[in-house]
Amino acid sequence: MQFLRSPYLAIALGALLVFMLAAIGGRFTGPGLAAQLAQQAPAVIEKAGGGTRVEAHFRSPSGWPSRHPLLTGGEPLDETTRQAVALAVNAIPGAGGIRWSDGDALVEADEARLNPLHCQEDVQALLRARTIRFEESSARIDKPSRALIAEVAQALRPCLGAIIAITGHTDKSGPDAANIALSRERALAVRQALIARGIPADGLRAEGKGSHEPVEGLLPSDPANRRIEFEVLATEPIKPTPVDTPSAR
Amino acid sequence: MPIWMELFVLMLIAYALGLAIGWAIWAREN
Numbered sequence: 061m062q063f064l065r066s067p068y069l070a071i072a073l074g075a076l077l078v079f080m081l082a083a084i085g086g087r088f089t090g091p092g093l094a095a096q097l098a099q100q101a102p103a104v105i106e107k108a109g110g111g112t113r114v115e116a117h118f119r120s121p122s123g124w125p126s127r128h129p130l131l132t133g134g135e136p137l138d139e140t141t142r143q144a145v146a147l148a149v150n151a152i153p154g155a156g157g158i159r160w161s162d163g164d165a166l167v168e169a170d171e172a173r174l175n176p177l178h179c180q181e182d183v184q185a186l187l188r189a190r191t192i193r194f195e196e197s198s199a200r201i202d203k204p205s206r207a208l209i210a211e212v213a214q215a216l217r218p219c220l221g222a223i224i225a226i227t228g229h230t231d232k233s234g235p236d237a238a239n240i241a242l243s244r245e246r247a248l249a250v251r252q253a254l255i256a257r258g259i260p261a262d263g264l265r266a267e268g269k270g271s272h273e274p275v276e277g278l279l280p281s282d283p284a285n286r287r288i289e290f291e292v293l294a295t296e297p298i299k300p301t302p303v304d305t306p307s308a309r
Numbered sequence: 310m311p312i313w314m315e316l317f318v319l320m321l322i323a324y325a326l327g328l329a330i331g332w333a334i335w336a337r338e339n
Contacts, residue, residue: 071328078324079317086313093312124311 093154094118094125100152101129108148109141110134116149128156135162139258139308146306162217163309182215183290192250192288199245201253209250212290213257223293224259226250228268232280236270244268250288260309265293 101116113136116129129149134142146158192205192212201209216224228243228250247266255261274280275287310318 074324074328075321078320082317082320083313086311086316089316090312120311122311124313126311127315128310 090125093127097127097129097152097155101149101155104148104152105145108144110137110145110148114145118155126156127154128159130159130161132161134160138256142308143306146308150306158306160309163307183212186211186215187288187290191286194246194249197242199242199249201249206253209253210257213254213259216254216259216290219263219292223263223265225291225293226254226264226266227273227289227291228266229273229285229287229289230271231274231283231285232271233283239270240268240272242268243270247288258308 095118098116098118101118102112105114105116106112110133113133115132117132118126118129120126120128121130131145131149134145137145142160146160149155150158186208190205190208192208193202194200194205195202216222226247228245228247230239230243232239244267247268251261251264251266254264271280271285274282274285278284
């Protein structure tokens with residue numbers, strides 16, 4: 061036992077012993093704990109309003125049993141339901157940090173970040189053939205355009221972290237100040253609609269330009285100038301929420 | 310984090326604390 065006289069070697073051996081104890085302990089108790097949590101999860105999710113589509117997978121990204129669940133299937137739900145489901149799963153005794161498969165986990169993963177300008181092209185492709193229409197002289201989005209807004213929200217979803225400018229434009233008819241106000245109201249309405257569909261609010265800026273920026277090649281009085289434009293301004297790196305703050309993303 | 314990794318971190322912290330306390334006692338008595 062002479063070699064144990066050296067303190068550093070003894071300490072290192074002690075650490076190795078700790079590691080082996082943890083590995084063996086984890087091998088025996090880990091799957092049981094994860095299974096126990098996974099058993100309680102579906103009832104809790106259903107109670108919180110997540111239905112049967114949302115599933116909690118108690119596995120780490122590398123496949124080991126974990127007490128931090130990955131929640132899948134939350135795409136069709138709205139933000140408040142997602143938040144409620146996240147809080148409910150977090151409240152299971154023993155469960156840890158919630159990750160959503162379509163939320164911040166995308167940012168932390170090693171997958172290549174999508175080029176944000178690509179998002180702008182997607183949205184412009186959508187809006188080329190169809191416009192977001194409003195009711196006469198008001199900022200209420202009319203019913204058929206709601207589906208288009210949902211598609212725009214879908215196209216903007218991968219642009220987490222991008223700052224998107226929503227600009228409302230009108231044609232020249234009527235007083236200038238009223239046009240600016242109306243175009244701003246409409247841009248704000250689109251902004252609210254997108255927020256309701258899950259795009260983070262601090263990434264959306266709305267403004268109204270009235271008839272000051274007509275489409276290139278068109279006269280300002282042309283009614284085709286009445287439109288909503290989206291522009292991706294910049295990307296801010298997303299700060300993922302810490303593991304122990306269960307949220308909608 | 311996998312469960313075994315969390316166990317390892319906790320046990321390592323306990324080990325380090327134990328070492329520190331043990332060393333303090335040893336230093337006192339010598």
